[in-house]
Amino acid sequence: MTLNRARLRTTDWPAPDREERPLPQNARIVLNALRETRQPIKAYSLLERLHDRGIKAPMTVYRALDRLIRAGLVRKIESLNAFVALPQAAEGPVAFIICRHCERIKTVTLDPSGCAWLEAAGVDADEAYIEAFSNCYDCNKEECLSA
Numbered sequence: 001m002t003l004n005r006a007r008l009r010t011t012d013w014p015a016p017d018r019e020e021r022p023l024p025q026n027a028r029i030v031l032n033a034l035r036e037t038r039q040p041i042k043a044y045s046l047l048e049r050l051h052d053r054g055i056k057a058p059m060t061v062y063r064a065l066d067r068l069i070r071a072g073l074v075r076k077i078e079s080l081n082a083f084v085a086l087p088q089a090a091e092g093p094v095a096f097i098i099c100r101h102c103e104r105i106k107t108v109t110l111d112p113s114g115c116a117w118l119e120a121a122g123v124d125a126d127e128a129y130i131e132a133f134s135n136c137y138d139c140n141k142e143e144c145l146s147a
Ligand SMILES: [Zn+2]
Pocket: 099, 100, 101, 102, 103, 104, 135, 136, 137, 138, 139, 140
């Protein structure tokens, strides 16, 4: 499938239904917890953080995460089996740069050249995201200091 660049610019990915329906209360609670961590977090760690906020059942967390993913507000980082909230401003395909030492994550919205690269590779950019591993600035600095 070839992609239409105009469609990439005007699409409301990653939140096709962001404007249409307000989030259920549990989804809002889960989203706030994810935004507070600013890091990828596994579902069970998220559940532990949510106990004090009245969410105690794993299925409640999974349902909320599914709703947030469908709304384009959360992504699952497959390589970490963890979830991360997207910045509200993120529109279009994103890349997650994950530190291989501390697992801190940086989210980068792909520019048109990144979209063109996906298009050339035959990838549907509406569904695409990239997970890349590197060292973050702090871990690079520590490596240099200990060398
Ligand atoms: Zn790091």
